[in-house]
Amino acid sequence: MASSNSAQSLQDIFLAFAGFGSREAVGGMEGRAFSKLCKDTGLFCKKFTPTDADLIFSSLKPRGGKRIGFEAFEAALEKVAAKKGQTVAEVSAAIVKAGGPKSTGTKAEYNRFFDDKSSWTSTAKNGGPTNVDGAKNLNELCDRSPADRRGSKIAAKH
Template identity: 30%
Template sequence: MSKELETTFHKYAKYGDPKAPGHEMSGKNFAKLCKECNILENGCTSADVDVVFSKVKSKGARVINFSEFQDGLKQLSRKRFQGMGNALPAIHKLVEGKDPESPGSTKTVAVGAVDRLTDISKYGGTHKERFNESGKGASGSEEVTHDSGHVEACKGKEMKQ
């Protein structure tokens, strides 16, 4: 028995319920583990996973412990690796060291916000004309300084007090 296999079991047992102690796994999390670890290939289906879960769990129980989990993997290995002599180590290799995936979670982008917002390849139509080739705003590409102390629109006008 591998310590990595037990660690993976505990991670998936806790998935979706932060208060769970991680000693028992639900059928939903068992199916998730099988899907994410590519056990559902070569003739092994989600229906097979559900049947195996029902067989290994205690009567009336809704969850499995680690020893029942190992028995379930043993049964699934025969289905997934039909004809192979070393099916159990092969299925353990698929499962060991895996973490539950969180679908729909936002991935961080390494590019800075200004780079993303001034990338002209992401703009189309009239918005593309707002930027020059370097990505600077077309109206702000020249560095012009005014010594008047006033806003350009007010130049030459008297200020009322």
């Protein structure tokens, strides 16, 4: 398939992706890791989609199993190359060039109503709700005496 030097580095990348995000000992590559490898190395295109990656992985894993070994991974690369219309060496070179898995994390999108504090209104603008409103009792809550717009009591005029 490829020279022993590139096959060794390809095997290192295989092991890096196989163990990425797993706390247990690696016994091969799972389907999620194969999809991540294809995504992180830029293999996906119009000819080769994530669905194709899942189908290729499923066709090579043992019946009832969850993982594939390095030999099955090499066979998967042959199928990926055929699907993309490239050689196996080109696909392997793209994987080796990209290196190991990338951990990007999650970044929230900008939301005007949350991030732009000048658009905040009412309670949020004044510091948010509080559970310390002073000593209120039922008499104050049921008081129907005249009040201004803000709810303050209007002093009786004598």
